[in-house]
Amino acid sequence: MKIASWNVNSLNVRLPHLEQWLAAARPDVVALQETKLEDAKFPDAALAAAGYRSVFSGQKTYNGVAILSRMDGPGGGAIEDVQVGIPDFEDEQKRVLAATVNGVRVVDVYVVNGQSVGSDKYAYKLRWLDALHAWLSGEIARHPKLVLLGDFNIAPDERDVHDPVYWNEERILTSRAERDALDRLRALGLHDAFRALNPDDRSFSWWDYRQFAFRRNLGLRIDLTLVSDALKSGCVAAGIDKEPRKWERPSDHAPAWVEIGDHE
DNA sequence: ATGGTTGCAGGGCAA
Numbered sequence: 001m002k003i004a005s006w007n008v009n010s011l012n013v014r015l016p017h018l019e020q021w022l023a024a025a026r027p028d029v030v031a032l033q034e035t036k037l038e039d040a041k042f043p044d045a046a047l048a049a050a051g052y053r054s055v056f057s058g059q060k061t062y063n064g065v066a067i068l069s070r071m072d073g074p075g076g077g078a079i080e081d082v083q084v085g086i087p088d089f090e091d092e093q094k095r096v097l098a099a100t101v102n103g104v105r106v107v108d109v110y111v112v113n114g115q116s117v118g119s120d121k122y123a124y125k126l127r128w129l130d131a132l133h134a135w136l137s138g139e140i141a142r143h144p145k146l147v148l149l150g151d152f153n154i155a156p157d158e159r160d161v162h163d164p165v166y167w168n169e170e171r172i173l174t175s176r177a178e179r180d181a182l183d184r185l186r187a188l189g190l191h192d193a194f195r196a197l198n199p200d201d202r203s204f205s206w207w208d209y210r211q212f213a214f215r216r217n218l219g220l221r222i223d224l225t226l227v228s229d230a231l232k233s234g235c236v237a238a239g240i241d242k243e244p245r246k247w248e249r250p251s252d253h254a255p256a257w258v259e260i261g262d263h264e
Numbered sequence: 265a266t267g268g269t270t271g272c273a274g275g276g277c278a279a
Contacts, residue, residue, distance in 0.1 A: 009270075009271070009279085010270090010271055010272080012271090012272095013270090013271070034271095034279090036271075036272075060272085061271085061272055061273080061277095061278090062272090062277095062278070062279095113278075113279055115278080115279080121278095153279090163265085166265070166266085208268085208269075208279090209268085209269040209270050209279095210266095210267080210268040210269045210270090211265080211266095211267085211268055211269085212268095213268095213269095218265090249270090252269090252270075252279080
């Protein structure tokens with residue numbers, strides 16, 4: 001079962017890229033972030049024509065998440081027990097969507113960016129991550145086979161940044177408090193599948209649009225697929241697909257994926 | 265390296 005995450009930075013603009021990538025990569029499940037679409041405008045018919053069922057939680061202009069499931073995937077691609085948002089956490093911003101596919105709980109997150117350390121948005125990011133943690137501890141108990149994936153807006157450690165001097169622990173996306181929050185999520189029994197399988201890999205998943213950052217590989221790995229204890233031993237491969245980042249008018253993020261073999 | 269670009273919307277904000 002191949003499960004992927006992609007921040008598409010506007011599904012309106014990126015639908016052709018998504019269609020092309022789905023046809024090439026054939027993931028069973030895809031978690032999307034930054035769809036930037038109201039639900040009434042979600043292109044579920046086009047995605048159905050591409051062979052994928054969709055569930056989505058969006059808003060105009062900002063944020064927006066969706067989960068796609070391949071109709072001829074395991075279990076017929078049925079999407080069950082859909083949960084929108086973090087329960088008991090009031091938030092206008094559409095950043096969380098969870099659903100069960102083929103017995104795996106899929107939790108799609110678009111973590112708050114946070115703008116800069118010490119800002120109001122940074123405080124919101126840390127508060128939001130606390131709420132996510134509180135909810136997930138119970139969610140993992142209810143659904144031992146769980147994947148938490150999405151745009152985390154946190155680079156886990158020095159292997160995940162092009163320049164550790166610049167991307168230091170006082171900076172947004174790499175600050176000590178953000179990494180501590182990620183560590184607390186990992187302490188729930190969630191494992192970074194990419195890093196577990198590729199300990200020395202220096203691949204990134206996001207490159208700024210400015211200054212030819214992609215061409216110069218000035219990137220960060222902030223798009224993560226975390227798998228629960230029950231799924232970890234079944235993970236056979238994980239990677240980042242840089243191809244779509246090379247296409248014309250790309251998202252600034254590349255898809256990250258994990259392949260999970262038989263699991264009981 | 266901290267300017268720059270992109271998306272949305274139609275000016276500035278968010279990333």
